Amino acid sequence: VQLQASGGxxxxxxxxxxxxxxxxxxxxxxxxxxxxxxxxxxEREFVAAIRWTDxxxxxxxxxxxxxxxxxRDNPKKTVYLQMNSLKPEDTAVYxxxxxxxLGMVLQTSGEYNYWGQGTLVTVSS
Numbered sequence: 001v002q003l004q005a006s007g008g009x010x011x012x013x014x015x016x017x018x019x020x021x022x023x024x025x026x027x028x029x030x031x032x033x034x035x036x037x038x039x040x041x042x043e044r045e046f047v048a049a050i051r052w053t054d055x056x057x058x059x060x061x062x063x064x065x066x067x068x069x070x071x072r073d074n075p076k077k078t079v080y081l082q083m084n085s086l087k088p089e090d091t092a093v094y095x096x097x098x099x100x101x102l103g104m105v106l107q108t109s110g111e112y113n114y115w116g117q118g119t120l121v122t123v124s125s
Contacts (some may be wrong), residue, residue, distance in 0.1 A: 001025040001114045005096045008119030011086055015123070019081040021096030021116055028077040031113075032099040032106055035070060035081045037092035037121075044095070048081060049106035059106055063089075086123045093118040 007019040019035070034049035048070040051057040058070050069082040079096060097112035105111050 001098070003096050003098060003114055003116035005094065005116040005119040008094060008121045010122045010124065013086060013088055013123055013125050015086050016082070016084045017086065017121060019083065019094055019096075019119060019121075021079045021081075023077045023079070023098060026098060026100075026114070028098075029074040030100065032101075032103075033070075033072055033079040034097045034099065034106055034112060035079075035094060036097060036109055037090075037094045038118075039089070039092040042092075044109055046107040046109070047094070050079065051106070053102070061107075083121070086121075088123045088125045091121060091123050093120050 002024045004022045011017055030052050032052050035047040036044050037047050038044040046061050048068055049059045050070045050072050067085045072079045095118045096116040098114040099112045
């Protein structure tokens, strides 16, 4: 299984980026997908998740609600994170993750089976 995250970079505050995570080696349509981030010097934290069961049920951490949007394209085996109105505090390495099954909890990193390598997002003030 491979999860390849891309799309990170340097952006000014208020700008936008779209992260992509391409999956291979798994039946993508049956996996819940999540994005986590690890700010410099801090623990990894939940950002957003999307269920496989309907492809529309989504979850967000409070700090990104209304600014970030997670979506998935099952035929392309790709999950996206559209990030708008970026703030310096969004600076982090962003990781995508895949979780198999019908478990209710998607906000906990320990629930996920597979992880991507991370992509760095830097937001300048």
